[in-house]
Amino acid sequence: MADTLLIDLFKEVGSIVFQVAKQEIELLVGVDEEVQKLQDRLGSIKAMLDDAEEKHAVKQRKEKLLLGKLQNQYYEMDDILDKWKTARIRAEIEKEEGKPADTNAPAVVKKKVCSFFPSPSCCFNLPLRHDVGHMIRELNEKLDKIFKDKETYGIDFDRQPDVVERPTTTSFVDVSQIVGRDINRDDLLKNLLGVGGQEETNSYCVISLVGMGGIGKTTLAQLAYNHLDVQAHFQKRMWICVSDPFDQCNVAKAIIKEVDPNHGPLNDTNLQTLMRKIQVLIKDMKYFLVLDDVWTEDSQKWEPFKVALKNVVHGSRILVTTRKHRTSEVMGSVHPIKLGVLSxxxxxxxxxxxxxxxxxxxxxxxxxxxxxxxxxxxxxxxxxxxxxxxxxxxxxxxxxxxxxxxxxxxxxxxxxxxAPLLLSYYELPSTMRRCFSYCAVFPKDYLFSRDQLVLQWMAQGYIESKAKMELEDIAEEYFETLAMRSLFQDFEKDEDSDGRIIGCKLHDIVHDFAQFMIKNESFEIDGDKKLEIDCQSVRHLHLKISKEMQCLESIDRAKNLRTLYLLSHEKDYEFEMLLLNSFQHFRCLRTLILDCQIVKLPDAVENLIYLRYFQMSGNVNIEELPETFCNLCNLQTLNIEDANHFKKLPQEMSKLINLRHLIFHDYFSRHNVVFPKGIGKLIGLRTLSIFNISDKDHREGCKLGDLKNLNQLRGTLRINGMANVVNVDEAQNAQLKDKIHLCRLELSFVGSRMENDVKVLNALELPPNLQYLLIDDYQGNTIYPNWMMSCTALKVLRLRCCFNLDHLPSLGRLPFLEVLEITQLYNVKKVGDEFLGIEDSKNEKDYDVIFPYLKSLQFWGLDNWEEWIGVGGMGEEEEEENPIIIKTLPRLQSLSILGCDELKSLPDYVLTAPLLKELEISSSGYGSWLLEDHYQRDGENWHKISHISNIKLGRVYVQRDGEPQFDSKSNDDQHNESGSEISDKDDVGACSVECVVDERVEVDNDEGPEIYEADR
Structure with missing residues (x-):
């Protein structure tokens, strides 16, 4: 009896085991199909979440709970798919390296197991296939329950969207309630009334008030509209609240009603007819039209009005209020006024x-x-x-x-x-809404770096790909859109890049609003405050910690984190290890920013398999990254910011096949970080801010030729160690000419040899679209003209510390050069026609324009420069008689001659540049003051420069904005700015030294401070 029971039991267990085994095998075989289904379902859920947000469906508590659960499942689905993709990437890397794809099982065993399955693809990482299969099954069960709850509770996300109220504005205002806009009001009135302006040449001009919602644009427009001078100046005033959408017919009808309040019913919907009526009504009047709260960026919608509002009377004004700079542009605003916050x-x-x-x-x-x-x-x-x-x-x-x-x-x-902030928010596409909300991760008053922000958006997967467009370019468009819609403020701009925005901030209330929109996902925690977060829902965490903090164990439970910004000023080894050990819990991280005084990353950093963006900020003292770091195969950005201890990149960098941006900040422009050879295999790199060529003692280091295949590089590349380039072939192997997206290049030749430098530089074939070039510490005695003339797109050129150059290269024919700075060329004694690119100035022919676009020209520290001759080296009388027609420096605005103590005079062709308005001449304090003395107000050559608006000689402006700054006196009784007498040239020299030495020690430029020591 007992035996029979046992036999029956074994049969039943065997049947169960067989069924389970069958299910497991089906799970393994079908996982590829399930992953694809999951991918499709992820897209559907994302669309549902976006739709619910756009319709403002999150009202009732049950709705909020359900959407919260759905959001969590969305993230979980994304993580599973990421895990699957990551495993495939690793398998490809291991295959490339000749390793078995599944290192947990011997190759022979794998082969036997695979023979059970119909598809050879199932060999790929069996344990992972098993795990992913179970995850998908569990996830589907959770999703089914959520959708069942949706039906049970009758939650309808398909209902009509709630409408955010757009208030209708009028021209009426209580002037007594307006404060703090006097300067803006005066500026606006000046433009409206044409005070101090040029003669009217058009029938009307458009003025715009631009700023974020709630900044006071409408109020200022009302103030101007009701001003007595405005009422008297215009024959007719019209106020139209446009709002969104921009309905052409409705706007046209409103204008007609404002011009003629007694006009009968306007039932006509033909835009052409309405425009004709407007033309007839305004043809003989000077009018003032306010278009308040305009949102459209479609120039085609404005085009009919642009024509219809023209008439024969000059001086009319159209005032547009808008949150969008782009709207201001498409409506042709000639006077945009950006409103800032009140004091x-x-x-x-x-x-x-x-x-x-x-x-x-x-x-x-x-x-x-x-x-x-x-x-x-x-x-x-x-x-x-x-x-x-x-x-x-x-x-x-x-x-x-x-x-x-x-x-x-x-x-x-x-x-x-x-309401006003929601209007701006919901007008954005869902992708941009996520990018905007992500800014709440950072603390208030945080200065965002544009480049870092867009890379973090990419790391979070917020950027939707488009055909034939780089992700970075799409992210840049997102940033521009947010900036143009007044959601950012306090912009920092790079003047060397046509005023490109490089940094910005969020207004505190806009930051609060962004935090409000993702309040269950993003948290900022200070170390001395009580920890109150839902560890399961938090996705983004800005954490400032201290040793007294009691919440590290709680934070360990936040296993779903996607962003961790870790800030600490503690310096304690035990505390540091506790901190680093917590990394292994955050396996969902996409972005990790370290701003704490740690000296080593643990090998366990390889567990952060989803990591896309890794940044080491100023406090980090890490000297090198562990080799396990190279297992982060999803990494897109490695950003080492001002970490002045860093010395070495790991050897197996070539495994980081998704790396797009390897960024070192300004300090590293002179730092000797060892780059491994594997860098040359990272053909997906878009940013390589510096590239250090190793010397012969570092056999594992890089050579210049390792740049050969990095043809996706963009932005700036600084090449250090040009002295280590041993032959011309290596320079040619770099194939710089194929890097068509590279726009800025810096070449450092520190420690090199004269003859070799000339050959190497001449062998380099520069990127064709290069706009910025810096040559630093070049030891050659010449730069070949043909090489320099290949830089046809160049806008900025800086030559620094090229001590052996005995004459300047031919630069005058560079067609688009705007900024030229020449620093510390000690061997140059004479500058003549070769600088202008004029080979034979006595040849009777018309020359092209010389330096056609140059705006700023600076010479500094040319110690032995004695002579700068005019065109052709002729005197003034000879030049007048010479039939050669040469147009030189037509756009030059600024000229600086600093520390060129032996130079005696400047050529007339420079001083007579038609747009020159800034001239600065200053000695170093070590030599003579010949040039300063030559052009003093009481000197015989003052008449050659007196037409220049701003003139600074030494430390003193002798003329500013065309007005003299002090009486003409001799050097012996000249007074300095503080009123004390300067009795001799030694004291004058001391003043000059203070100024020039400051500039010398820290040259302020877009590469950051650079230290130079004069070799005197």
Whole structure:
């Protein structure tokens, strides 16, 4: 009996085992198909989430909970797919290296296992296939339950979207309630009334007020519209609230009604007819038209109005208020006025006017009121909304309660502020909304680097790919759109790159709003504050920690983190190890930013398999990365920022096959970081900010030829160690000419040899689209003209510390050169026709324009330069008689001659440049003052420069904006700026030395401070 029971039991167990085994085998075989289904379902869920957000469907508590669960499952699906893709990438890398794809099992065993399955692709990482199969099955079960709950609770995400109210504006305004816009008002009135402007040449011009929602654009427009001078200046004033969408017929009808209030019903929907009516009505009048709250960026919608609003009367004005710079541009604005925030005092004044009904109340609550007003951060709408909220609150207890709460927890504040910000937010595509919200990860007043921000967006997967477009270019478009829609402020620009925005900030209230939109996902935690986060839902964490912090164990539970910004100023080994050991818990990280004083990364960093963006900031003291770092096969960006201890990249860098950006910041322009040979295999690199050529003692290091296949490089490349290039072939092997996307190149020849430098430089074939070139410490005595003339797209050229050059290269024919700086060329004694590119100035023929686009020309530290002769080396009389027609420096605006103590005079062709408005001449303090003396106000050559608006001789402006700055006196009784007498040239020299030495020690340029020591 017992035997029978046992036999039956074994049969049943065997059947179960067989069924389980069968299911497992089906799971392994079908996982590729399931992964594809998951990919499709991920797209559907993303669309559902975006749709729910756009329709403002998150209202009821059950809806919020359901969408929260759906969002979590979205992230989980993304992680599973990422795990699958990562394993495939690793398999390819291991195949390339000749290793078995599954290192957990011997190759023979794998072969036997694979024979059970119909598809050879199933050999790929069996344990992973098993894990992914189970994950997908569990995930599908969770999703099925969520959709079942959706039906059970009757939640409808397909309902009509809630409409964010767009307030209709009018021209009426209470002038007494306006504060802090006097400068903007005066600027606007000047443009409206044509005060001090040029003679009117068009029938109308467009002026625009641009700024974020709630900044006061409409209020300022109302102020101008109702100004008495404006009323008297124009025959007709019209106020149209345009809003969004820009309905051409409705706008046209509104204009007609404003011009002729007695006009009958306008039932016509023919745009041509309406435009003709406008033309007839305004043909003989000078009008002022306000188009308030314009959103459209479609120039075609404005085109009919552009024509219809023209008439024979000059001086009409169209004032446009908009949040978008692009709108201002398409409407042809010639006077864009960007509105900034109010000052702290003006903001308080606006708040107090509304919040306090009497003087007694003001005194009683002023201290709390000022604190509340400061939270408005200069935003007029916030001051008005918060002031209105406080009107009926009389006790300090009530005011303290509001002061201690979060701004967005106050219902009345939310109603007042949320609508205008939501209008800007929901007008963005869903991809850009995620990019904007991501900015909340960083603390308030954080200065965003444009380049770093777009790379972090890429790391999070926010950038949707487009055919024939690089991800970086799409991300750049996103940034431009957000900037042009006034969601960023306080822009920093690179003047060497046509004013390109390189940095920006978020207004504090816009930052609060971004945080509000992802409040369950993004957190900022200070080390001395209580930890209050939902560890399962948090995805982005900015964590400032200290040894006293008691929350590290809690943070370990935040295993779904996708961004970790770790900030600490602690320097404690045990604490550091505790910190680093926590890394292994954050396996979903896409972005990791370290700003703490750690000295070593653990080998376990390889566990961060999804990592796309890794940044080491200023506090990090790491000297080299572990070899396991090279197992991060998804890594897109390695950003080493000002980490002055860093010495070496890992040898197996070639395994980072998805690396697109290898960034070292300015300090490294002179640093000897060892680059391994594998760099040359990273053909996907878009950014390689520096490339260090190793000397013969570093056999594992890079050679110049390793750049050969890196033809996707863009932006800036600095090549250090040109002295280590041993032959011409190596220079040619670099194939710089094939790097068509590279626009900036810096070549450093420190420690090189004269003869070799000339050959190597001449052998380099430069990128065809190069716009910026720096040559540093070149030891050759010549730069061949043909080589230099190959730089046909060059805009900026800097030659530094080329001590052996005895004459300047031919530069005058570079067609687009705008900035030329020549520094510390000690062997140059004479500058003549070769500099201009004129080979035979006595040949009777018309020459092209010389330096046709040059705007800024600077010479500094040419110690032995004695002579700068004019065109052809002729005197003035000879030049007048010479039939050669030469147009030189037609666009030159700024000329600086610093520390060129032996130079005696400047050629007339430079000083007579038609647009020259800045001239600076200063000695080094070590030699003579010949040039300064030559052009003093009381000297015989003053007449040659007196027409220049701004002239600085030594440390003193002798003329600014065309006006003399002090009386002409001899050097012996000249007074300095502080009023004390300068009695001799030694003292004058001391003043000059102070100025010039400052410039010499830290030359301020876009590469960052560079230290130079004169070899005297």
């Amino acid at each position: 702290e005092e003006d903001c308080w004044s606006l708040f107090s006017k509304i919040a306090f009904s009497n003087e007694e109340q003001l005194k009683y609550l002023e201290d709390l009121g000022r604190k509340l007003a400061s939270r408005c951060k200069g935003l007029p709408l916030a001051a008005k909304t918060l002031g209105s909220l406080m009107q009926n609150k009389r006790s300090r207890e009530q005011w303290n309660k509001i002061l201690d709460s979060h701004l967005w927890e106050l219902e009345d504040i939310e109603k007042g502020l949320l």
